[in-house]
Amino acid sequence: MALLEFRPVGIYCPPADVYIDPTRKVSRAVITHGHSDHARRGMDAYLCTDLAEPTLRHRLGPKVRTQSLTYGQTIDLNGVKLSFHPAGHILGSAQVRLEYRGEVAVITGDYKLDDDGLSTPFEPLACQHFVTETTFALPLYHWPPQTEVYAAINDWWRRNQEMGKVSILMGYSLGKSQRILKHLVADIGPIFCHPSIEAVNEIVRQQGFELPPSRPLEPQLQREDFHGAMIIAPPGALRGEWLDRIEPFTTGACSGWSLTRQPKFAPKADRHFVLSDHADWAGLNRAVQLTGAEHIYVTHGFTEVFHRWLEGRGHQVSSVA
Amino acid sequence: MRDFADLCYDLERALDDRDRHEALLRYWQHADSLDRMWSLWLLLDHRPPRRASAQEVMEWVSEWTGYPDWLLAESREVASDVAETAALLVVGASPTYTCTLHEWLDLLLALQLKDPDRSARVLEAWQEMDAQERYWFNRLLLGTYRSKLSVTTLVRALAAHTGRPAYTLWYRLLGDWSPAETDWQTLLLERRAADQWQRPLGLILPQRWTSAGPPEVPSAWRVDWWRGEHQVELQWRAGNLNLWSASGAWWNPHFPELLTLADHLPESVVLQAELLPFRAGHFLPPQRLAERLAKKPRKKNREACPVLLLLTDLLEYRGEDWRSRPLSERWATLQTLFAHPTLPDGIVLAEALPASSTAEIQRLHREASAASARGLVLRSRGAAYGEMQYYWPLPDRELLATLLYLTRDERNPARFKQLSFGVWKGETLITICKCNYEPEASEYDALLAFVSDHTIERFGPVVSVKAQLVFRLAYRDLQPSRRRKSGLELIEPRILRWEKAASTTDVPQIRELLRGLVGS
Ligand SMILES: [Zn+2]
Ligand SMILES: [Zn+2]
Numbered sequence: 001m002a003l004l005e006f007r008p009v010g011i012y013c014p015p016a017d018v019y020i021d022p023t024r025k026v027s028r029a030v031i032t033h034g035h036s037d038h039a040r041r042g043m044d045a046y047l048c049t050d051l052a053e054p055t056l057r058h059r060l061g062p063k064v065r066t067q068s069l070t071y072g073q074t075i076d077l078n079g080v081k082l083s084f085h086p087a088g089h090i091l092g093s094a095q096v097r098l099e100y101r102g103e104v105a106v107i108t109g110d111y112k113l114d115d116d117g118l119s120t121p122f123e124p125l126a127c128q129h130f131v132t133e134t135t136f137a138l139p140l141y142h143w144p145p146q147t148e149v150y151a152a153i154n155d156w157w158r159r160n161q162e163m164g165k166v167s168i169l170m171g172y173s174l175g176k177s178q179r180i181l182k183h184l185v186a187d188i189g190p191i192f193c194h195p196s197i198e199a200v201n202e203i204v205r206q207q208g209f210e211l212p213p214s215r216p217l218e219p220q221l222q223r224e225d226f227h228g229a230m231i232i233a234p235p236g237a238l239r240g241e242w243l244d245r246i247e248p249f250t251t252g253a254c255s256g257w258s259l260t261r262q263p264k265f266a267p268k269a270d271r272h273f274v275l276s277d278h279a280d281w282a283g284l285n286r287a288v289q290l291t292g293a294e295h296i297y298v299t300h301g302f303t304e305v306f307h308r309w310l311e312g313r314g315h316q317v318s319s320v321a
Numbered sequence: 322m323r324d325f326a327d328l329c330y331d332l333e334r335a336l337d338d339r340d341r342h343e344a345l346l347r348y349w350q351h352a353d354s355l356d357r358m359w360s361l362w363l364l365l366d367h368r369p370p371r372r373a374s375a376q377e378v379m380e381w382v383s384e385w386t387g388y389p390d391w392l393l394a395e396s397r398e399v400a401s402d403v404a405e406t407a408a409l410l411v412v413g414a415s416p417t418y419t420c421t422l423h424e425w426l427d428l429l430l431a432l433q434l435k436d437p438d439r440s441a442r443v444l445e446a447w448q449e450m451d452a453q454e455r456y457w458f459n460r461l462l463l464g465t466y467r468s469k470l471s472v473t474t475l476v477r478a479l480a481a482h483t484g485r486p487a488y489t490l491w492y493r494l495l496g497d498w499s500p501a502e503t504d505w506q507t508l509l510l511e512r513r514a515a516d517q518w519q520r521p522l523g524l525i526l527p528q529r530w531t532s533a534g535p536p537e538v539p540s541a542w543r544v545d546w547w548r549g550e551h552q553v554e555l556q557w558r559a560g561n562l563n564l565w566s567a568s569g570a571w572w573n574p575h576f577p578e579l580l581t582l583a584d585h586l587p588e589s590v591v592l593q594a595e596l597l598p599f600r601a602g603h604f605l606p607p608q609r610l611a612e613r614l615a616k617k618p619r620k621k622n623r624e625a626c627p628v629l630l631l632l633t634d635l636l637e638y639r640g641e642d643w644r645s646r647p648l649s650e651r652w653a654t655l656q657t658l659f660a661h662p663t664l665p666d667g668i669v670l671a672e673a674l675p676a677s678s679t680a681e682i683q684r685l686h687r688e689a690s691a692a693s694a695r696g697l698v699l700r701s702r703g704a705a706y707g708e709m710q711y712y713w714p715l716p717d718r719e720l721l722a723t724l725l726y727l728t729r730d731e732r733n734p735a736r737f738k739q740l741s742f743g744v745w746k747g748e749t750l751i752t753i754c755k756c757n758y759e760p761e762a763s764e765y766d767a768l769l770a771f772v773s774d775h776t777i778e779r780f781g782p783v784v785s786v787k788a789q790l791v792f793r794l795a796y797r798d799l800q801p802s803r804r805r806k807s808g809l810e811l812i813e814p815r816i817l818r819w820e821k822a823a824s825t826t827d828v829p830q831i832r833e834l835l836r837g838l839v840g841s
Binding site for chain 1 (some may be wrong): 336383392395400409412731732733
């Protein structure tokens with residue numbers, strides 16, 4: 001295929017001379033979304049969706065050169081038509097579609113098929129070459145309906161409150177935390193967010209999305225302020241003095257890893273909620289099927305498993321770094 | 322079953338007894354009475370016999386999913402066990418949430434190993450459950466279900482739920498019953514004539530003797546060794562023999578060997594006694610009995626730690642409460658009751674120590690550890706039960722030791738919660754104990770500064786530091802220990818202070834500590 005090359009630095013499109021989610025400094029980077037394993041510092045120029053741009057600039061600093069496109073908007077790079085399409089992973093996350101001389105490649109970045117109520121829902125794209133993540137490519141991973149999970153989170157919060165405990169939910173600051181916040185029942189009690197999360201919340205609100213009211217964790221807050229509260233924080237961010245002030249508390253983790261009994265994410269959390277921003281096994285299979293692609297490229301996660309599985313189903317498959 | 326699965330999850334994740342208590346009450350509040358019965362049975366760590374092997378379960382999963390073996394194997398690698406693998410792989414089921422715990426148990430108990438339809442029945446059952454429910458069902462199916470709930474916690478929650486006294490629940494729960502043959506009402510709520518015979522009087526434990534020296538009028542006091550932590554109330558009333566711990570736990574199941582004592586007891590008595598680990602004329606280290614109590618009451622564990630029942634008081638005699646009578650009278654009667662020389666092995670009458678002068682009491686106190694005692698018990702001869710009784714512990718021993726490791730608080734990783742200390746063994750330092758650490762803020766900051774400059778290695782929550790700081794520790798006693806590299810265990814070690822002026826050269830050799838060992 002002339003359209004894509006898989007280089008150690010990242011996925012490269014030679015005719016357009018751009019890298020997708022490169023890991024080291026390149027001149028032109030196309031970014032699927034703002035997570036740190038996809039959007040790294042040091043690129044001369046960044047191209048992303050308009051919805052991802054504010055958080056990207058927040059993360060990488062005001063001096064970076066960014067250019068943005070809306071979903072579906074096409075630009076021409078030396079004859080390559082490039083466009084972004086919703087990936088449903090986090091707000092502004094995109095699949096990258098590249099079209100060149102009748103060949104179409106789609107790079108998913110991270111994605112999920114469920115509509116989380118905040119990010120634009122995943123849009124399946126027909127293509128010949130489909131580059132998919134495989135974070136949860138094992139048939140064990142099957143997500144419960146999210147409404148049940150949100151209900152369980154709110155019940156947990158109420159119950160903790162009855163027992164006089166503060167609830168601390170752990171999730172990544174970009175994406176997961178806003179999704180959690182979005183579905184909390186604000187009437188239950190006050191909601192606090194770690195400053196790294198609250199900064200993103202503010203950006204999201206400025207972009208015109210509605211989130212329940214939340215307050216940043218600030219040094220002047222006292223024990224009484226946390227009575228019956230919910231705190232959202234990245235794992236490991238609350239420590240020492242803070243936790244002393246919040247005591248008694250109980251912790252919860254929100255992740256796809258929470259599905260198994262020995263979760264990789266926040267294993268010490270008191271309670272685990274299965275809430276993932278990645279596709280589960282069925283989702284991955286469905287996405288592959290919807291593209292109708294001849295050639296599947298697997299990356300990021302259980303690549304060997306998905307490779308073997310897809311091959312067994314008659315697909316042409318490559319594992320790429 | 323869905324609710325029971327939630328309960329199991331909650332119990333597994335509970336941080337303390339209060340969480341467990343709440344979880345149990347929540348479950349019983351909504352469960353029907355049959356389910357409550359089965360839940361009690363399961364929570365007491367009973368389980369149905371294994372109805373399927375791990376291999377069979379994986380075959381059924383393969384049948385359900387149609388996945389190739391390699392994919393099932395990959396999944397099995399990631400999940401923690403077969404029960405979980407099967408629970409998570411059987412997707413596409415449509416949980417009904419209607420099947421109850423007792424229905425599942427009926428199904429499991431009815432499953433015959435030779436039944437050719439066994440797989441069909443299990444697959445059908447799986448279909449009605451969600452993943453959490455399937456997981457616990459699978460553990461029952463595979464015979465890997467275990468309950469780690471303590472009976473004390475269960476009894477306490479059950480007492481709160483039913484309003485029945487805990488002592489009644491203790492012996493009814495641990496008695497002989499099965500959920501198939503008895504119901505909630507009969508097992509727990511129904512009043513029985515025997516209840517009154519089983520009611521414990523409740524022990525009153527001595528208070529700490531706070532004077533520096535012995536009592537001034539020695540003749541007014543009865544003096545005994547202060548040995549154990551395991552005081553019991555032994556009741557023999559109307560043909561019922563019951564053994565209650567000081568905290569109100571029913572210990573009959575733990576000490577079946579003591580139940581045969583009934584033949585040797587005078588009619589209708591309630592006694593206070595001390596349980597002591599004892600074999601072939603020697604006391605065993607007291608923690609051996611704690612270990613025995615923590616295990617299942619099996620013959621093997623029983624034989625590893627035989628006990629001696631040391632009678633120390635008479636609380637009730639011929640249906641009459643003797644607690645308000647003076648100790649001298651209670652004791653004289655106890656002595657006549659047990660005077661005959663044919664007391665069986667394993668039961669003895671406590672012998673008062675010869676303490677006719679303050680000097681003698683003082684000497685006994687000093688020599689307590691040579692007698693495997695922790696100090697003396699002083700009881701006023703004229704006092705009613707529970708009044709004017711004291712324990713006079715040996716003074717704590719002290720030791721200089723050097724800081725080797727710090728352990729982080731799992732829930733609050735920025736804080737060090739425990740410190741590990743070492744003493745010399747030849748040229749090297751060897752760990753001897755771990756103490757909780759709750760210092761003043763200024764000391765803690767100073768320690769953090771030291772740690773950041775002197776960290777040698779990190780492994781998980783533990784940080785090892787250069788051996789340089791010296792602390793003064795206090796401990797109650799020393800015991801030989803085969804489990805420990807140092808060969809000894811400090812009993813109740815705690816930090817007295819950071820000895821800023823001391824250095825590692827002030828820390829003793831382990832030989833010097835071992836020399837102080839008694840017995841072994
Ligand atoms: Zn991501
Ligand atoms: Zn990613």
